[in-house]
Amino acid sequence: MSNQSIAIQSVAVVGAGQMGAGIAQVAARGGLQVALCDQAESQAVQAVTKLKARLERQEAEGKVPPGTTVDVVGRIRTGGPLSGVADADLVIEAAPESLELKSALFRSLSALAKPSAILASNTSSLSITRLARETTRPELVIGMHFMNPVPVMKLVEVVRGTLTSDSTLQSVLALAEALGKQSIVSQDRPGFLVNRILIPLLNEACFALEEGVGSKEDIDAGARLGLGHPLGPLELADLIGLDTVLSIAEILHRDFGDSKYRPCALLRNLVQAGLLGRKTGRGFYVYDQNGKKS
Numbered sequence: 001m002s003n004q005s006i007a008i009q010s011v012a013v014v015g016a017g018q019m020g021a022g023i024a025q026v027a028a029r030g031g032l033q034v035a036l037c038d039q040a041e042s043q044a045v046q047a048v049t050k051l052k053a054r055l056e057r058q059e060a061e062g063k064v065p066p067g068t069t070v071d072v073v074g075r076i077r078t079g080g081p082l083s084g085v086a087d088a089d090l091v092i093e094a095a096p097e098s099l100e101l102k103s104a105l106f107r108s109l110s111a112l113a114k115p116s117a118i119l120a121s122n123t124s125s126l127s128i129t130r131l132a133r134e135t136t137r138p139e140l141v142i143g144m145h146f147m148n149p150v151p152v153m154k155l156v157e158v159v160r161g162t163l164t165s166d167s168t169l170q171s172v173l174a175l176a177e178a179l180g181k182q183s184i185v186s187q188d189r190p191g192f193l194v195n196r197i198l199i200p201l202l203n204e205a206c207f208a209l210e211e212g213v214g215s216k217e218d219i220d221a222g223a224r225l226g227l228g229h230p231l232g233p234l235e236l237a238d239l240i241g242l243d244t245v246l247s248i249a250e251i252l253h254r255d256f257g258d259s260k261y262r263p264c265a266l267l268r269n270l271v272q273a274g275l276l277g278r279k280t281g282r283g284f285y286v287y288d289q290n291g292k293k294s
Contacts, residue, residue: 012082012087015038018148019148028071028072092120092144106134119135124145131161138164142169209284242276
């Protein structure tokens with residue numbers, strides 16, 4: 001396989017939730033033509049409406065150059081299920097963290113996207129090799145794990161599947177750099193690099209809280225002040241979403257078969273109660289409608 005990268009000029013983002021909307025914003029800000037699609041087209045429209053309002057506010061405050069809103073929003077078109085996929089050089093799947101859902105999507109993407117298109121997943125834990133098996137182009141399948149919030153966080157964790165080609169890898173690395181991101185490359189292992197390190201930390205903080213070793217405030221302050229973390233582990237879990245943290249922990253526990261990854265019962269109970277963090281207004285902490293701790 002050639003290791004020559006392919007120029008990417010258009011992107012389709014499948015899934016208009018928080019991650020998908022952020023990826024669309026960063027891609028449009030980087031000069032790419034973007035199709036943002038969702039099972040519910042109204043979700044994609046709403047995501048762009050919120051983006052427009054946020055950028056207009058940032059322009060008024062002098063945080064971004066004049067004209068940014070028109071430029072960025074003008075590069076994004078919205079649509080229903082898989083709209084724009086057929087014309088894209090790169091398709092980035094940003095659906096919920098479900099193997100069944102993502103597998104079905106990759107079967108559809110493989111059939112719909114042009115033969116040269118790269119198919120990427122924003123998965124934070126699922127096997128890229130497994131998703132590639134659903135396609136007729138495993139050499140063009142790769143992981144692009146953006147961090148939340150996408151417009152702010154500099155990292156893109158690029159995950160190489162067993163059959164991912166050199167040219168696919170180089171194309172995605174070049175794109176990430178063009179978008180102002182810094183990449184790290186992980187082989188296709190459970191949790192990749194970031195979550196293999198992060199999730200046990202968050203889970204251990206849950207155990208410490210459950211066992212009464214310290215209060216949630218002291219656990220988080222300890223990480224911020226003693227470890228130099230911008231957020232404490234329980235605050236970060238609330239930001240990520242406790243359901244997502246639990247899902248990744250379960251994948252690590254299942255795939256490694258090591259009891260050190262077993263999810264904390266407190267974490268599981270919060271998820272079962274529907275207390276998922278900032279997105280539901282309550283997790284380890286309680287949040288107001290603007291996502292601020294109350």
